[in-house]
Amino acid sequence: MPDATLDKGKAQDEVIMETLDLTRVYPGITALKSVNYKVYRNKVNVLIGENGAGKSTMMRMLAGVERPSSGRILMDGEEVSFESTAKAEEHGVAIIFQELNLFANMSVMDNIFIAHEHFHKGVIDTKTEYQKAKELLENLDLKVDPHTMLGDLGVGHRQLIEIARAMSKDARVLIMDEPTSALSQAEVRNLFRVIRQLKEKGVTIIYISHRLEELMEIGDEISIFRDGMFVGAKHRQDASIAWIIENMVGAKKKQFDYHKAEYGEKVLELKDLTSFKETGGYQLDHVSFSLRRGEVIGIYGLLGAGRTELFNSILGLLEYQGGSVEMEGAALEGLSYQLRLRRGLAFVPEDRQKEGVLAIMSIKANMTMTQLCLIPFYQSLRPCNEHHERELVNGMIKDLSIKVSNMNLPVNSLSGGNQQKVVIGKQFLIKPKVILLDEPTRGIDVGAKQDVYQQIGKLAASGMGVVFSSSELDEVMALSDRVLVLAAGKITADIPREELDRERIIRASTPVKL
């Protein structure tokens, strides 16, 4: 039950939206359980919670992107049913997704008015649109001509174009899902200024983030979600960071028994790995480091710092223009991804749904897939050894404590955390020499994270080299023997475990603005 710390005497008309027992289930996971949540009029309503806590699901239902499995949504005290985003927009609710929904090949103006164009005699009225777009942009202090191609704008500006689009629909409630995740400090400042402006104009904001400092700065009402439940709300003045963390993480405190593994010889070495962006600048800027057997390297960096590019380069999935990758002293250049896997590399990709799971295949087929891929192709017509497969999969299910009733069920019948364990297990099964994990705990619950941490520790102890990336500072600090901080494609800090220090890491991760 949500605790009733919020002041009961608050007049009802301060609440613009409210949910009653809102529940949303997916085949493998319950994203929200009976949530009663209030959105206060003309405030910045902040939602905070760990990955997978249900914040985004909540917002998707408030904006009509998805429909609840059960429960009701009230707006201005009346029940509403948002079958679609269009319906939600009629009621003045607009959402800006973390991944912006814009069209780079169209002009700013076309983007703002897409799907609700202004017409004059049956054709698009570009004059009115230009005029209105100009006004909207000026209101946001954005000095961009409406005819500019969206593709020519940076991420920060694009975010504001999304806001302009929402404003053009006369949004009264604006939902922003992690709006700052791709922004620089300066852009964040600007966004906050715009948010305050919107508030003055009477717009209610719902703001999702997991950056604490930001929330304390911009938020008025702070609500916390955990494991699909609403666990508490407070006014900003009454909330403390300690209270937020306590409620976010819950009773299951992150514990990880760190044991330093014995280091063996050097197994992976990067020398001046460099790749360029098509648009100029570096994707990877002379990245060099080496990994020993038994060592766990954590890579910390903000979104877009080059973590995924780094992994993809090591794996041969992305071409690089300079430098080299060596495994056990032998250069990997010229080897395909598959051959690199055979040399003893393994990879857990960041995006579980798109790159990790083979959703409609069985848990067993998913787990043994990589292993089956290491045989020469001509052997692929020999029958699979199902008995052996079952044994391997059973072992891995036990090791990672995956909750499955039957390994022949499709993998998407599992919860997100268990799916991720399957993806990880798939790579563990091939007993690699080096394993690269890109955000291995993204979107999974605390318990599942523990299991993943334990397993990573065990693998390192068995002499495997581990490189993982994470955007959770605590995770990087808890797990790593050494932390590399990546910012704008460059390693800006290389800190051994003994000297780990939050502030130093965060400072190193923020690209210096020119």
Add this chain to the structure above:
Amino acid sequence: MNNKYQIYMLLLKARTFIALLAVVLFFGFMVSNFITVSNLLIMTQHVAITGLIAIGMTLVILTAGIDLSVGSVVGLGGMIAGLLLTQGVTFGDHMLFFSVIEVIIIVMIFGGLVGLVNGVIITKCGVAPFICTLGMLYIGRGAALLVNNGSTFPNLVGLEELGNTGFAELGSGTVLGIYIPIWIMVVMTLIAIYITNKTPLGRYIYAIGSNENGARLAGVPIIKTKLFVYIFSGVCSAIVGLILASQLLTSHPMTGNMFEMDAIGAAALGGTSLAGGRGKVLGSIIGAFVIVFLADGMVMMGVSNFWQMVIKGMVIIAAVIIDQFQERLQRKVVLMSRTAEVTGGKESAA
């Protein structure tokens, strides 16, 4: 309530089979000699034509691809067989004739080569399977017409002196009273079932159709697997070309026209998703039975050719609608039971 849904689900899963039963029963009543051993054997021999192509097509569709060139390969394969049997290969003054077995092997290899070309263009040049095989459909048909300048190769009986007699056996011969094409279909079905269910290659095929990106990162040899399925499809089509030429003892350049449509229809009827990753070879074979029995039954009833096409089309669309319905129902049942678990069965929104 859940029991009711489970029965629905079961019925929906067996829908292709139920459709086949319905077709057999319907025509059994309407047409006096529909259910006789000889008629069923003859119709099954027709099924073998569609079925063999559908096997290859199913493997291709499982990888989320499509092979539109199969009908043309049937025609071209038949024409090559006709050419080799009647005119042989000329080297200067010498003419070389092949035995029937050799001709069969050459044509099968040729079908595989067409598949290889499809596969290479699709995987290496990044051309969409639909477009690539559509192009190959035209090329194959044009080539089939070019082989003998638009004419047929009649009378493929061969000559005793050349040692190439007996071609008719392939299409019209029997073993244990059952036509050889039916045996070929059975063998190819078993091979395809073995591949899809038992081997790593089968896993690769499903993995690519399920999520190509994920499959690539899991290490699946995408290119080789795709080459395999297109080659397999080409070989299946070439076999059909041989069978048809053998049955008529004539190769006609327009043979196999529109066969790709029946094969895709059979796969869809059998529950193969055109989005890839979902479907079974056996389902496609049952689908082929439905399509062919339906067509033959209508012929026996005297339904006009035009109506036959309309009805065939409606059956295929209906099958896919039911398929979608099953998927949605399945998802709904899962969600309903999950919602009930979570809320204690209080309410559930539609």
